[in-house]
Amino acid sequence: xxFFQAYEAEVNERAKLGVxxxxxxxxxxxxxxxxxxxxxxDQAFLKSLLANRVPPGVDEAAYVKAxxxxxxxxxxxxxxxxxxxxxxxxxxxxxxxxxxxxxVDALSSKDDAxxxxxxxxxxxxxxxxxxxxDIETLAKTNAYAKEVLLSWANAEWFTIKPSIPEKITxxxxxxxxxxxxxxxxxxxxxxxxxxxPLHANAMLVKRLPGSIEKIKExxxxxxxxxxxxxxxxxxxxxxxxxxxxxxxxxREIPNVPNKKTGGLILGSTIAPIFFNTAEDSGALPIEVNVxxxxxxxxIDVYPLAGKIEKNGKVVATFKLSPNTLAxxxxxxxxxxxxxxxxxxxxxxxSLGLGAETIFxxxxxxxxxxxxxxxxxxxxxxxxxxxxxxRPHMYVEPQTLTVGSQxxxxxxxxxxxxELAALGFSADLVxxxxxxxxxxxxxxxxxxxxxxxxxxxxxxxxxxxxxxxxIHSWLNRMVLPDSVGTGGDSHTRFPIGISFPAxxxxxxxxxxxxxxxxxMPESVLVRFKGEMQPxxxxxxxxxxxxxxxxxxxxxxxPKKNKKNIFAGKVLEIEGLPKLKVEQAFELSDASxxxxxxxxxxxxxxxxxxxxLKSNITLLESMIKAGxxxxxxxxxxxxxxxxxxxxxxxxxxxxxxxYSEIIEINLNEIKEPILACPNDPDDVAxxxxxxxxxxxxxKIDEVFVGSCMTNIGHYRALGEVLQGxxxxxxxxxxxxxxxxxxxxxTAEGYYSIxxxxxxxxxxxxxxxxxxxxxxVKEGAVVFSTSTRNFDNRMGPNSKVYLxxxxxxxxxxxxxxxxxxxxxxxxxxxxxxxKTDKVYKYLNFNLIENYELAN
Numbered sequence: 001x002x003f004f005q006a007y008e009a010e011v012n013e014r015a016k017l018g019v020x021x022x023x024x025x026x027x028x029x030x031x032x033x034x035x036x037x038x039x040x041x042d043q044a045f046l047k048s049l050l051a052n053r054v055p056p057g058v059d060e061a062a063y064v065k066a067x068x069x070x071x072x073x074x075x076x077x078x079x080x081x082x083x084x085x086x087x088x089x090x091x092x093x094x095x096x097x098x099x100x101x102x103x104v105d106a107l108s109s110k111d112d113a114x115x116x117x118x119x120x121x122x123x124x125x126x127x128x129x130x131x132x133x134d135i136e137t138l139a140k141t142n143a144y145a146k147e148v149l150l151s152w153a154n155a156e157w158f159t160i161k162p163s164i165p166e167k168i169t170x171x172x173x174x175x176x177x178x179x180x181x182x183x184x185x186x187x188x189x190x191x192x193x194x195x196x197p198l199h200a201n202a203m204l205v206k207r208l209p210g211s212i213e214k215i216k217e218x219x220x221x222x223x224x225x226x227x228x229x230x231x232x233x234x235x236x237x238x239x240x241x242x243x244x245x246x247x248x249x250x251r252e253i254p255n256v257p258n259k260k261t262g263g264l265i266l267g268s269t270i271a272p273i274f275f276n277t278a279e280d281s282g283a284l285p286i287e288v289n290v291x292x293x294x295x296x297x298x299i300d301v302y303p304l305a306g307k308i309e310k311n312g313k314v315v316a317t318f319k320l321s322p323n324t325l326a327x328x329x330x331x332x333x334x335x336x337x338x339x340x341x342x343x344x345x346x347x348x349x350s351l352g353l354g355a356e357t358i359f360x361x362x363x364x365x366x367x368x369x370x371x372x373x374x375x376x377x378x379x380x381x382x383x384x385x386x387x388x389x390r391p392h393m394y395v396e397p398q399t400l401t402v403g404s405q406x407x408x409x410x411x412x413x414x415x416x417x418e419l420a421a422l423g424f425s426a427d428l429v430x431x432x433x434x435x436x437x438x439x440x441x442x443x444x445x446x447x448x449x450x451x452x453x454x455x456x457x458x459x460x461x462x463x464x465x466x467x468x469x470i471h472s473w474l475n476r477m478v479l480p481d482s483v484g485t486g487g488d489s490h491t492r493f494p495i496g497i498s499f500p501a502x503x504x505x506x507x508x509x510x511x512x513x514x515x516x517x518x519m520p521e522s523v524l525v526r527f528k529g530e531m532q533p534x535x536x537x538x539x540x541x542x543x544x545x546x547x548x549x550x551x552x553x554x555x556x557p558k559k560n561k562k563n564i565f566a567g568k569v570l571e572i573e574g575l576p577k578l579k580v581e582q583a584f585e586l587s588d589a590s591x592x593x594x595x596x597x598x599x600x601x602x603x604x605x606x607x608x609x610x611l612k613s614n615i616t617l618l619e620s621m622i623k624a625g626x627x628x629x630x631x632x633x634x635x636x637x638x639x640x641x642x643x644x645x646x647x648x649x650x651x652x653x654x655x656x657y658s659e660i661i662e663i664n665l666n667e668i669k670e671p672i673l674a675c676p677n678d679p680d681d682v683a684x685x686x687x688x689x690x691x692x693x694x695x696x697k698i699d700e701v702f703v704g705s706c707m708t709n710i711g712h713y714r715a716l717g718e719v720l721q722g723x724x725x726x727x728x729x730x731x732x733x734x735x736x737x738x739x740x741x742x743x744t745a746e747g748y749y750s751i752x753x754x755x756x757x758x759x760x761x762x763x764x765x766x767x768x769x770x771x772x773x774v775k776e777g778a779v780v781f782s783t784s785t786r787n788f789d790n791r792m793g794p795n796s797k798v799y800l801x802x803x804x805x806x807x808x809x810x811x812x813x814x815x816x817x818x819x820x821x822x823x824x825x826x827x828x829x830x831x832k833t834d835k836v837y838k839y840l841n842f843n844l845i846e847n848y849e850l851a852n
Contacts, residue, residue: 096420281333374657416454424510480496488500581711608643616842700780
């Protein structure tokens with residue numbers, strides 16, 4: 001079969017799915033190049049493929065394309081369809097990476113037309129990295145290089161782009177109520193996320209059937225379409241959700257296959273991380289009251305004037321925020337704007353020019369005298385080289401630790417390629433395979449084999465399928481009081497602070513070692529009193545929304561929803577003696593509060609204990625052959641240095657908070673659950689039992705997810721011990737292979753087997769919702785992070801709570817009474833709590849070695 005026949009077959013096959021063909025890979029690009037050289041076949045078609053169907057940046061196909069075009073530009077190869085000047089013009093469309101050095105070289109071409117074309121191309125490329133130095137040097141003797149430098153200094157790469165329109169006329173697609181990122185990017189279709197057009201076909205299919213058809217109908221009438229919702233983007237920080245919106249509602253990116261930019265998102269509330277992901281992607285997110293808008297409405301949006309008109313009447317007003325949003329939209333996103341601004345500043349400094357007045361400067365809050373800093377504000381301040389940062393300050397903190405998981409990893413990989421990066425500047429970047437390990441599809445298997453080398457070749461650290469949950473590993477690599485990020489909304493460090501982000505910003509942080517941040521306000525949750533018998537850390541997790549509801553700071557209904565935590569840093573104090581693993585239960589759940597981040601105040605002792613264990617683990621990883629060894633050892637050495645001089649930041653006594661919520665532990669005397677199907681819908685066990693609308697029979701029980709640690713599984717085992725086979729379907733998925741190995745050695749896997757449990761390999765399992773599912777309509781008790789509709793299975797009703805309560809639900813097949821719980825669980829654990837709630841201290845295990 002010829003290339004043309006094979007490609008036509010692929011086009012037709014993809015057309016059946018309603019999507020364009022995949023971008024050309026390196027092999028197909030090489031075939032196109034050879035056919036162009038030999039002048040075989042339809043040359044215009046081949047030229048179009050080379051121009052428009054090869055990914056930009058440092059993709060392997062881009063390398064083939066750039067090498068060929070460079071040969072043509074240097075006249076080493078003649079090609080009838082592509083002249084040397086056109087070759088340079090095509091190199092100029094490739095963003096950065098493999099195309100930059102050929103363009104720099106072409107500035108000195110003896111062919112003036114080639115040199116001029118190269119000069120024009122470089123003016124619009126900002127991803128030049130160290131090649132800036134080559135152009136700066138060349139500018140001393142080369143007029144074209146000097147012209148490029150001056151163009152960068154004047155930000156012509158930015159000013160040549162159209163400004164944000166004064167008026168945008170769009171048709172409305174309204175999704176009433178709350179849209180979570182599972183609605184836009186279903187976990188069940190996670191394996192297609194890097195294939196943007198294909199994954200987009202799953203957008204809103206369950207949430208609002210017919211939406212895609214409605215969008216196409218409106219577009220067919222000649223309208224642009226805006227995504228409109230009451231609450232938009234809660235849940236994970238899914239770049240794939242933005243990708244899907246942009247695929248249907250955005251605009252093409254010239255010379256970039258299967259990806260779009262732009263798009264208008266209007267929401268009465270837009271989840272902060274989702275908002276950031278939208279602005280990073282070149283979309284225009286606007287928070288505005290959308291009560292007066294309905295699907296099919298034709299509206300005029302005035303971004304700069306801050307108003308929306310329908311039928312000539314103003315129906316809503318807003319303020320475009322942040323104040324840099326118009327520049328971000330013009331630049332194609334916040335990330336290219338940041339990189340471009342940096343290039344402009346560098347060029348101006350090189351030419352001895354003053355500060356530019358081209359870009360909007362981030363609005364900074366007024367100085368506050370006599371006001372201290374919170375713990376989070378001090379952590380971010382340290383990452384910025386200052387004592388602290390105030391709420392609403394725009395900063396770019398050093399980002400020491402970056403995490404990437406497998407369902408977003410392919411997108412992060414593609415974003416890294418588009419950033420033209422062959423190395424990481426962040427101190428530690430880690431990739432996991434926890435979301436796809438249990439039941440991998442063919443695309444997942446391919447990813448397991450190809451993504452590790454991509455990460456480690458750039459000095460990152462790669463885990464293996466079956467190693468376990470990203471957070472349970474990444475937390476062990478974090479340095480105290482440092483800043484990080486990750487492409488999973490549960491990247492919430494128990495020490496230090498993490499601001500989770502979409503895959504684009506994760507790639508940016510990994511590549512540059514910093515991230516843009518508008519510092520959020522903080523909400524303080526202060527625990528006081530003593531924990532009561534039978535109460536667990538998970539009950540304290542659910543106590544946070546419970547007390548917020550009692551104070552009127554959080555509401556369960558989605559309409560006019562109140563959420564004091566949304567977009568803010570959740571800071572927790574009053575539990576300083578917690579082990580770090582326990583602290584993560586609290587920080588992890590800040591994602592369900594829609595908080596931007598979480599900071600937990602701990603004492604030095606548990607952190608030192610944790611770091612000593614982690615040093616042993618990191619060095620065992622090196623011995624076991626994990627890469628990158630230098631990165632792992634560097635982080636272990638930094639932990640050793642911290643232990644020698646332990647110094648923890650503390651909140652100032654006069655720090656200010658948006659709100660303070662006090663929780664008296666003496667008042668919490670029974671389990672607190674999150675009820676189906678909303679992690680904010682919390683109630684005490686007795687309140688649930690008294691509510692006739694709450695289901696009581698439990699069909700399935702899941703003990704797993706990043707919310708668990710080894711103590712939970714021991715407690716589960718102790719409750720199950722001697723009880724025989726349980727009447728429920730019991731799922732067990734430990735967070736890491738280290739937990740699995742230790743539980744096996746201690747005999748708990750034998751207990752689980754006797755109970756009839758379905759034991760999953762370490763990883764996310766049911767929590768993610770993209771692998772196995774519970775039975776349709778099942779009532780489930782789970783220790784996992786969230787319980788959105790249909791996440792664990794079609795029409796499932798999911799309670800969230802502790803492993804201890806889960807164990808009893810598994811035994812009884814129903815929710816127990818408070819009396820049953822308080823008598824049975826403590827009885828089973830009596831005299832064993834020190835053994836049960838003992839955490840993995842690898843440094844105390846003689847001759848510890850990490851199993852391969």
